[in-house]
Amino acid sequence: MEPKKITAPYLAEMKRKGVPIAALTAYDATLAAVEDKAGLDVILVGDSSGMVITGLPDTISITLDEIVFLTKNVSRGVKRALLVADLPFGVAQVSTEACIEGCIRLMKEGRAEAVKVEGAGHTLEAISRMTEMGMPVMGHLGLTPQSVHVFGGYALRGAEEKEAQRIREDALKLQDAGVFAIVLEKIPVELAKVVSESLTIPTIGIGSGSHCDGQILVSYDMLGLGPKFRFVRRYLEGSKLIGESVRQYIDDIRNRDFPNDDESYFA
Ligand code: KIV
Numbered sequence: 001m002e003p004k005k006i007t008a009p010y011l012a013e014m015k016r017k018g019v020p021i022a023a024l025t026a027y028d029a030t031l032a033a034v035e036d037k038a039g040l041d042v043i044l045v046g047d048s049s050g051m052v053i054t055g056l057p058d059t060i061s062i063t064l065d066e067i068v069f070l071t072k073n074v075s076r077g078v079k080r081a082l083l084v085a086d087l088p089f090g091v092a093q094v095s096t097e098a099c100i101e102g103c104i105r106l107m108k109e110g111r112a113e114a115v116k117v118e119g120a121g122h123t124l125e126a127i128s129r130m131t132e133m134g135m136p137v138m139g140h141l142g143l144t145p146q147s148v149h150v151f152g153g154y155a156l157r158g159a160e161e162k163e164a165q166r167i168r169e170d171a172l173k174l175q176d177a178g179v180f181a182i183v184l185e186k187i188p189v190e191l192a193k194v195v196s197e198s199l200t201i202p203t204i205g206i207g208s209g210s211h212c213d214g215q216i217l218v219s220y221d222m223l224g225l226g227p228k229f230r231f232v233r234r235y236l237e238g239s240k241l242i243g244e245s246v247r248q249y250i251d252d253i254r255n256r257d258f259p260n261d262d263e264s265y266f267a
Contacts, residue, residue, distance in 0.1 A: 006041050006082040008114055008136035008180040014041070014213070015202040021181075021214025023204055024222065027053050027070050031219060032077030040081045042204070044116065044216065045071045047086040047146070052220040059145045062088045064102050071110030084138055085112035089146040092123045099126035103135060116183065118144040120170035124177055131178025139174035141167050141195075142208065143186035156207075158187040171195045171203075183216065184208040186231070207231030 003010055014021055023042035026032035027049045035043055049070055050062030064087075071085040085106040092099035103115040103126075114136035117123050127137050142157045151157070158164040167187060174182055181202045184192050189209030196203040196211055205212030207229070217233075220226045224238035252258035 005080055008082060011041065011082070011181050011202050011214075012200065015200075021202055021204055023214055023216035024219045025049075025216070026074050026077070026219055029073045029075075029077035032074040034077075035219065036078045036081050041214070042216070043074065043078050043081040043083055045074050045083070045085045045110070045112070046116075046218065047088045048218045050088070052218060052226060058148050060089050060148070064088055064091050064105060068105055068110045071106055071112050075111035082114060083112050084114045084116050085110050086116045087118075092117055092119075092126060096122075096126040096129070099123060100130055103130055103137070107135065114138055114180065116140055118146050120174050120177075124173060127174065127179060128177040137177075137179045138204075139171075139179040139182040140185065141170050141174070141182055141187075142184050145185075154186070156186050156188065158191045164188075164191050167191060168195055168198065171199060175199050175201050181214075184212055 011021055021041045023044060024035055024040055025044045025046040025048055026035055027045060032043055045067060047059040047062050047067065049067065050056055050059040053070070054062060067085060067088050071083070075083055087099065087102050087106065091102035099117065103117070106112045106115050116138040117127055118140040120139065120141065127139070130137050143151070143154060145154070148154065158167045171182055179201065181204055182199070184195060184203050184205045186207035189211060192203065192205055192208040193211035196213055202213035204214040204216050206216050218226065221229065221232045222234060223236045224234040224240065228234065249258065
């Protein structure tokens with residue numbers, strides 16, 4: 001029986017039953033409602049908003065206030081999916097307390113039902129404390145975009161054994177700290193498989209192959225509104241279709257075809 005509402009514990013049940021988890025990002029109530037009605041399991045207000053919404057080249061500059069605002073809006077469109085919000089760069093980096101306070105804001109003001117925190121180093125203590133006090137936390141390993149300047153770009157992570165071992169260990173540490181799921185971003189298929197099999201909680205992959213327990217994409221990428229990456233499958237040629245519609249709209253105005261009488265009010 002499909003539940004009316006997806007919860008963090010239900011995702012573990014999906015893993016146990018072998019049902020792959022379907023997740024996407026959303027940044028506004030309108031798209032979130034469409035995604036929710038289509039039957040997604042998880043909707044993430046990602047810090048990818050720092051790229052696709054604000055137009056910057058990375059996720060570094062989006063602020064906690066901005067993600068709280070976006071989450072609040074998305075929450076009004078989501079009924080069934082589990083709503084997760086990303087803790088942006090510059091919060092957990094300050095202190096354990098700042099991390100916890102930031103996540104509380106995402107839940108209290110943004111109405112997120114869970115939070116996502118990148119990494120498993122300095123954030124581990126905060127993650128442990130939050131899960132202990134009843135806040136559902138999602139982990140994020142591999143290509144963690146908030147560390148882009150340490151990585152020197154967005155290349156595949158965990159291809160070398162030393163880093164692969166670190167990812168395997170971090171996944172277990174996160175599970176011990178109580179996270180309910182872990183995003184695995186852009187790591188080799190074989191590593192994602194080993195990590196997924198080593199955990200009882202689900203992994204949600206992005207650019208990490210088919211052995212993860214679920215998949216997530218940035219909605220704008222899968223709708224064809226952004227650049228085409230190897231790991232993205234486009235389900236709509238959004239830029240092309242929207243561009244054509246806008247050009248048609250301009251032509252219709254220029255030709256005085258729009259609005260016609262049916263599209264106008266008469267006294
Ligand atoms: O910010 C984001 O959108 C993400 C996902 C793509 C996993 O972290």
